[in-house]
Amino acid sequence: MQSVGLPAEPLVVIQPTKRWSLLSFKDIWAYRELLFFLTWRDVKVRYKQTALGAAWAILQPLFMMIIFTIFFGRLAAVDSAGIPYPVFALAGLVPWTFFSNAITASGNSLVGSANLITKVYFPRLIVPAAAMLAGLVDFVLAFVLLILLMLYYQIVPTIQLLFLPVLVLLTALFSLGVGTWFSALNVKYRDVRFALPFLIQLWLFVSSVILPSSAIPAKWRWLLMLNPMSGIIEGYRSALFGLPFDWPALGIASGLTILTLLYAIYAFGRVERSFADII
Amino acid sequence: MQPIIRVQDLSKLYYLGRSAAAYSTFREVVMDVARLPLRYLRRAEEPASIWALKDVSFEIETGDVVGIIGRNGAGKSTLLKVLSRITEPTTGRVELYGRVASLLEVGTGFHPELTGRENIFLNGSILGMSRREIAAKFDEIVAFAEVEKFIDTPVKRYSSGMYVRLAFAVAAHLEPEILIVDEVLAVGDAAFQKKCLGRMRDVASAGRTVLFVSHNMAAVSALCTKAMVLWEGQVEYPLGGVEDAVQKYLTQVHKITKTTLAERTDRQGNGKVRIQDFASYDRDGNEVEYIASGQEVNFRVYYSSTQENVEGVTVAIGITSDTGAFVSMLSNQVAGESFQSIGRDGYFTCKIRKLPLAPGSYTASLIIRSNEAITDWIQQAVTIVVEPGDFFGTGRMPPQSHAGVLLEQEWTLNGNSSH
Numbered sequence: 001m002q003s004v005g006l007p008a009e010p011l012v013v014i015q016p017t018k019r020w021s022l023l024s025f026k027d028i029w030a031y032r033e034l035l036f037f038l039t040w041r042d043v044k045v046r047y048k049q050t051a052l053g054a055a056w057a058i059l060q061p062l063f064m065m066i067i068f069t070i071f072f073g074r075l076a077a078v079d080s081a082g083i084p085y086p087v088f089a090l091a092g093l094v095p096w097t098f099f100s101n102a103i104t105a106s107g108n109s110l111v112g113s114a115n116l117i118t119k120v121y122f123p124r125l126i127v128p129a130a131a132m133l134a135g136l137v138d139f140v141l142a143f144v145l146l147i148l149l150m151l152y153y154q155i156v157p158t159i160q161l162l163f164l165p166v167l168v169l170l171t172a173l174f175s176l177g178v179g180t181w182f183s184a185l186n187v188k189y190r191d192v193r194f195a196l197p198f199l200i201q202l203w204l205f206v207s208s209v210i211l212p213s214s215a216i217p218a219k220w221r222w223l224l225m226l227n228p229m230s231g232i233i234e235g236y237r238s239a240l241f242g243l244p245f246d247w248p249a250l251g252i253a254s255g256l257t258i259l260t261l262l263y264a265i266y267a268f269g270r271v272e273r274s275f276a277d278i279i
Numbered sequence: 280m281q282p283i284i285r286v287q288d289l290s291k292l293y294y295l296g297r298s299a300a301a302y303s304t305f306r307e308v309v310m311d312v313a314r315l316p317l318r319y320l321r322r323a324e325e326p327a328s329i330w331a332l333k334d335v336s337f338e339i340e341t342g343d344v345v346g347i348i349g350r351n352g353a354g355k356s357t358l359l360k361v362l363s364r365i366t367e368p369t370t371g372r373v374e375l376y377g378r379v380a381s382l383l384e385v386g387t388g389f390h391p392e393l394t395g396r397e398n399i400f401l402n403g404s405i406l407g408m409s410r411r412e413i414a415a416k417f418d419e420i421v422a423f424a425e426v427e428k429f430i431d432t433p434v435k436r437y438s439s440g441m442y443v444r445l446a447f448a449v450a451a452h453l454e455p456e457i458l459i460v461d462e463v464l465a466v467g468d469a470a471f472q473k474k475c476l477g478r479m480r481d482v483a484s485a486g487r488t489v490l491f492v493s494h495n496m497a498a499v500s501a502l503c504t505k506a507m508v509l510w511e512g513q514v515e516y517p518l519g520g521v522e523d524a525v526q527k528y529l530t531q532v533h534k535i536t537k538t539t540l541a542e543r544t545d546r547q548g549n550g551k552v553r554i555q556d557f558a559s560y561d562r563d564g565n566e567v568e569y570i571a572s573g574q575e576v577n578f579r580v581y582y583s584s585t586q587e588n589v590e591g592v593t594v595a596i597g598i599t600s601d602t603g604a605f606v607s608m609l610s611n612q613v614a615g616e617s618f619q620s621i622g623r624d625g626y627f628t629c630k631i632r633k634l635p636l637a638p639g640s641y642t643a644s645l646i647i648r649s650n651e652a653i654t655d656w657i658q659q660a661v662t663i664v665v666e667p668g669d670f671f672g673t674g675r676m677p678p679q680s681h682a683g684v685l686l687e688q689e690w691t692l693n694g695n696s697s698h
Contacts, residue, residue: 010375014373014374016369118365118383276366
């Protein structure tokens with residue numbers, strides 16, 4: 001009577017994975033609720049025991065904007081394509097803050113979840129993905145600040161605003177790619193924890209956050225294109241302020257994002273099976 | 280009949296070198312190169328890799344409650360980790376014909392800042408329950424854990440008892456076809472443990488399959504319908520009757536404790552002070568093979584040290600019964616004796632004026648620490664056989680089945696005559 005209910009094919013087969021086995025999207029889909037709960041946990045816990053709470057999500061880009069405005073907007077009088085410098089800087093800082101927080105959180109997420117990884121099975125990719133997704137809540141809050149500032153400067157968005165969701169998706173995917181790769185690297189080399197903040201600082205200066213890419217000599221602008229964040233951030237400004245899109249830059253950014261993501265998933269998959277043994 | 284779990288030639292190789300340096304920083308890589316000659320010396324002593332599991336095969340049928348018995352390091356935990364897909368096998372294949380939930384600990388993923396309610400959802404989801412399933416069982420879980428009043432309090436404010444009860448309650452309401460359990464029953468107070476055992480029995484009688492790993496022979500005997508013994512990564516006793524398996528395991532433990540301690544390889548610690556031998560002596564200083572209840576006994580732990588003056592040494596003898604239950608621990612630390620500096624070799628003596636152990640067979644684990652760092656640790660180092668002795672000076676003993684620990688006692692009567 002008992003064997004009646006047993007399926008003819010095994011539900012799960014456990015064996016050593018082949019080197020080139022692909023990521024199982026089916027598996028991740030089956031665990032989508034866990035992805036939701038881990039994201040929800042990260043959001044809930046992030047500002048516990050802080051005095052200012054979720055205000056940090058706004059304060060971070062706000063203060064950076066003020067400092068940038070004083071130094072670059074006033075003292076250096078950077079040419080910001082006809083847009084008031086504070087709103088120009090904030091439009092870059094909001095996606096940038098999301099990106100830098102997301103890759104920091106995902107980069108440290110696997111090591112921080114060692115207790116889960118050594119006790120329960122689930123597709124490990126969920127861990128860096130949840131860390132990235134949790135950052136989206138902060139991103140939305142910071143975006144509200146950006147909208148208020150645009151209202152203050154009476155900047156009226158054009159139809160190009162419809163392109164915004166694509167840019168958000170691109171930012172999220174690129175953050176996921178970079179974060180996932182760092183999270184896998186971090187399992188083996190804890191140096192990542194120290195190198196990451198330093199890297200982010202340097203990365204900020206080549207991401208068109210402070211200066212528009214047009215401020216770079218045309219001869220060197222192709223170099224900037226190799227950094228997807230630069231193209232993406234310029235894309236945000238175009239969508240928000242109705243400036244012309246730099247399609248080649250956006251195209252290259254999209255291509256590089258997909259390549260980064262694919263490589264990260266491949267690299268992650270290669271070390272995934274041994275996480276529990278070395279973490 | 281078609282099995283629900285089929286394991287074929289499962290093996291798992293661990294690289295000691297790699298796992299010892301669990302993670303590395305660039306600085307450590309540089310340091311390692313500098314220490315290379317030293318490392319080669321050490322390599323010569325120990326194997327570079329170890330088969331935690333070697334060619335393990337078995338089949339489990341639906342509704343079986345299987346106990347997996349073995350000493351520490353026998354491969355039990357590795358087997359559970361492979362079956363729960365936490366770590367991959369090196370070779371071999373496992374087929375699972377049902378949904379698996381594994382409980383390698385309770386409260387996995389509990390977050391101290393979240394409330395009891397939030398943690399139930401989070402933990403349930405981590406253990407593989409759907410949101411709808413958790414919501415349907417929510418009230419039952421809360422009632423089982425007896426935390427109704429605190430359900431909206433962050434769990435960091437829970438007492439450890441409440442925390443464990445809540446954690447177990449979530450796990451106990453999983454309804455997988457296959458449940459894998461690792462000694463989580465060793466939590467909570469006695470009443471709660473009983474409840475957990477009851478719950479596991481319910482799961483089994485509902486026709487689900489349970490895999491249970493334990494040191495506790497009494498729990499295995501009480502719960503399991505079949506058992507299997509693992510020994511150094513291999514199947515020592517294939518899946519069969521529980522009583523036979525337990526007997527086989529005890530015989531094995533007995534056999535290994537006959538190996539001289541100096542030659543034992545299943546030891547942990549930095550090796551600064553090593554245990555060489557263990558012996559029992561009577562009151563007159565004669566070595567004895569058996570000791571008797573009620574008599575004076577002197578346990579000697581012989582050691583040798585690699586350094587002249589090792590400081591802050593503590594020695595402990597942990598005594599467990601045949602069934603794996605802890606009986607007592609002897610330690611110079613609890614006795615208030617300190618060994619500040621010990622010589623190259625010698626022995627520690629622990630004197631027990633009147634042995635309060637009931638007749639039977641016990642196992643002792645030995646551990647030596649220096650300034651809290653473990654220098655040598657041998658689990659199940661020796662078997663101690665206690666013969667019947669006149670503990671009470673009356674020539675009488677409690678019945679064998681009720682022996683346990685012997686306590687000195689005095690009885691008086693205060694009664695009124697009815698007239």
